Amino acid sequence: MSNKALFFAGSDDEIDPPPVNGAASDANVSQPSTPLDPRPGSPSIAAVPEKRLFLVDSDEEDAFHSAARAPGPSVLPDDRADHSSSDAGLPCLEEAPRTSSVNSISSQLSDTRLSPAVSSPRPPPLKKQRLASPENSCHPPGMEDAYIGCIVGNAWSTVKGKGYINPGDEVLIERDALEDKTGRVKGQNKAAGDKGKKRQLTLKSMMNPQPSKKFTKRKIDAVIRLTNKAGFEFGRLPQDLSVWISRLLDLDMITFKGSTMIDCPTVLHSGADLVVSLSVYIRASAFNPPSTSGIETSKIFGLGQDTEEETILRERKTALLTLFDMLNLRPRRGAQISRDCHVSNTGSESRSERSTGKKKVKTEIVGDGEEVEVEDGEELSDNDLQLIYRKAQRNDQALGEMDPPPTFSLTLRGYQKQALLWMHSMESGEKSARDATCMHPLWTEYAFPAEPREGLIDLTEDEKPFYFNPYSGELSLEFPKSELKLKGGVLADGKMGMGKTIMLSALIHTNKDPEPVRPEDEGKKVRQLKLATLVVAPASLLLQWSEELQRSSVPGTLRVTVWHGQNRLELDALHEDDENRKSIPVVITSYGVLASEHAKLQKSNGQSSVFQIEWLRVILDEAHHCKSRTSKTARAVYALQAKRRWAVTGTPIVNKLEDLYSLLKFLNFFPWSAYPFFRSFITVPFLAHDPKAIEIVQVILESVLLRREKSMRDSNGNRIVELPAKEVSIEKLQFTPAERIIYDSIYGTAKRNFDQLNAKGLVGKNYTHVLAMLMRLRRAVLHPSLVVNPDDGSQDCSSKPKAVDLDTLIPDVLKDSNCEEGSKNAFAESVLANLANASDVECPICLDVVETPLIIPRCMHQCCRDCIVGHLTACSERGEEGRCPTCSQGPVKEIELMEVVRSKNVLEEQSPFFDSNKIQAAISLRRNDFRSSTKLDALLQNLRRLQDQDPYFRAIVFSQFTSFLSLISTALDRERLTWYRFDGTMDTKKRNAAITEFRQNERKPKILLISLKAGGVGLNLTTANHVFMMDCWWNTATEHQAIDRVHRLGQEKTVYVKHFIVEDTVEGRILQIQKRKTAIVKEAFRGTQQSGKGDSESLENLKVIFGDD
């Protein structure tokens, strides 16, 4: 080894010794931080200077490109990324490494005379290049190839005879030089059609001796010849070895030195078996970035169309992985690359794997959590999510605490103090409270094996690490750090209220000093509200934020402005105020306002102060509101200028990994905030079932996210949040026969429709239509009136129930009666008196005590509701008029019947319909003009029972359908229960009023009706402890979030949650889908589809819905 190295140094005089190298190491010492370092501001900025540098080079060298072998810095996106996300991440040594650890690594490396050559020109590739022969060495002196292992393999002889080679002889490995011509022509042709940027890349790639496309396709070019010292070819490597070794040789990645023949027959014959030992050295040039552009947005979206560069890159990557495998090199650190990863390196294979993977998932409903996560589709199950968060939560127990300043008036709990410390350190730019010595998630660490010198291995020698990125195929000698440059993060505590608002309030109080002005900002003319924090929250939460912020501050220390509604203050005025007062300004606004302001901004010359101000801090509450990166809201949010950025959400990942992207984009968490980057390293691998995707996300989250759950325990083993128990039950209901008929007919039509579409394969095209049918079905489960057209003869159920005044009723009765006036009158009065006395009446039909009496107004006879309705139905079936069963008077219509309501209100609350002198108990009659439904009845029954147990109960009723909420409110009116409503059609003022009134402490039961869309998030409704879910959601996470409005910090009672499910309906199928791990259903599936088209997964789910059992 050493003599060869000497030889290198001496012989290679056509090549300049690399002054670059010396300069680089100088720089290491003298310039720990280099101005060349691209800031993580934006991908384009980071990339441009490099490109320029390179362009200059390449233009100069263009003339002699055949001579230029040096792979210069490339413009690979991942490469870019590493430059900025991990300062020291790149093997590119023009940039001086900035950290001491890197310095030490490189100095160690120079000890072993291994120091990477960078941009040093190389000799032109020779026609028959002897890669291992000293004369042809392309290495400048002072640089060395590093031993990485030895392959003992078979070869076969190509000659016949004796004396070509003997065991123990040195073997040289030779490779046919490449024919540059074809490659170049091809490249130029290709480049001509491409954009300028790409052309540069292509030109660049031409300068490297890379196999052209044509070349890569010709198997014969994988030939690797074995020659003896005299240069005579006596054998070749077999196909399985040569196919990848040739790639690495062509790319100048490795070389062979001191390879020996271990065994061969004395007399060779063609095809004779040879056993050779090949010592593999990795060339210094291998640590240069690969010189092709791997990932471009356009390419990612060009499905399956690999560019030439990508092919080469992939081959390089695959070859390196194979090499490491053959050499038995295992990563010491970093993510383990599973075998699947090797396999899935080729496009077709990964695709087929995906399809089989999908099938697997389909059958594997109750799978082992670990496995399913890999096999999963794009959607994530709860298990996956927990797995993803686990890493970020690992060390949180040990997190230190920090006390808020005295201007903060509340006492924080332990975990809230921890959050404060964490947020404080994230903002002040100190090293994260967590230990941030993570390796960059894409990299793995390997160790150089000790090189046997004269047959001995020096065990005392330290192992030198090198780093490999199995995604891009890059190699590096420097430690690729995962580091954070943003100020801010994601506060993702739990799904329920753990006091996130309070924690952020504490943060606002703690970190109120303005950011020091950075020199580069001085020139900028940005209007700054120096201390101002902007809080962006859903409109429903503005009031809550304002209240909470004020509640948590010593009066006068915080100035809260709710910037919402038509008459929004000019924010500049706020600014001026700020100079005079000592209080901290906080502006609260909604996503809606932000989006409309942004639209204003985008109009020609539009101005919007909220975007012109550079805020000290922007807080996004319920940040998943902008999870769709293309939405107007998301774009508006990205446009905000801020020094510090916080995203607060209980569900940073709602059901897709991509949900996270929007948050990272808002946080400017480079490189992940670049969509192509995020997509190629997270989304795409995840779709290909590469577990690495999850690992990357874990590492990202570890650096930006704090998430505690109520079940987590502090260092003393106590739960960080003590919440009362939550009891969830499902009440299964049966349709009444009439409802069943209606439902079945709708279902039948929908199913026929779907089957027809499905048979023709048109479901995707008619997706919107199918969804509409599905919605109709789901409404049919709730209440027939929701699907029956009003002109079908059914009553208008939403009309206010008219209570009937008994005093007016009695004269009516008298007027109607044509005989026996006196007795009739007496009878009517006795009936009413009996009602008042609440005496039990026997139903003439069932002979039982009447439960909910209905009075026939004509004759004042009473029956049970079910009995009289059954009787009237039987009459109409016979084609007869309905008559009173007792006295045969008729006709009697169902809607004329009077319902007797015994009010359960406390006695002093007199019913307004009665003269208090006359009747003691509050009793009223009302028309039976309201048609109930199974679900509604179940709800009412539950509420009645609840009222018996707790006369002042507070309950929340959730439904997705506002029309159903209207029906419920009608029914509640009939029950004389107080209700409040909260839905998307109400403006903020009304919503706030509803919440305030609901929370008010009154001695009566109160019910709050909430539509999921409007009130699923943020609201604090701990005054209630009963939750009724009228319908089921596609996504259980949404359900939980709704429940957590009640089951959150501040709740003191056990929370009871009841789901109503009607059996043998679409709801059962929805539950089935909920249970399928793969099938957390898409946004589109929930009915807010943008494209109107379903993806395959949604279609699968539709098949479950409409499938046969």
Next chain:
Amino acid sequence: MALPKRIIKETERLVADPAPGISAAPHEDNLRYFDVTIEGPDGSPFQNGVFRLELFLPEEYPMAPPKVRFLTKIYHPNIDKLGRICLDILKDKWSPALQIRTVLLSIQALLSAPNPDDPLATDVAKHYKENEKDAQRVSREWTEKYASK
């Protein structure tokens, strides 16, 4: 199918508080099937007679009327020789508020007041219309012959 609560209640009441001159008892093996006896009302041609009837409560009861038939031969214009009864409440005037007891009382009343204008046994009705006295005589004879205690 379980017996509706109403039928059980009615049966209990029939047993506990029988209507005068009427008895009704369900079969042990079929609680919807009743053996009924009605005494001929005093002052009618059927006086001193005891008439056996069968009563069956159909599945739809009380939404549909019970089925009742005389087993004892009777000479009555509204009762045919098969024992079928022509009574409005057993047909279109049925109401679920009526009960076994009320049905049987109505039948008893029908014995007191035959209605030859709405006949079922046309020859008997004709006989009653043309010569009521003679017809009543035949009724008495039949009662003595077939319905004596």
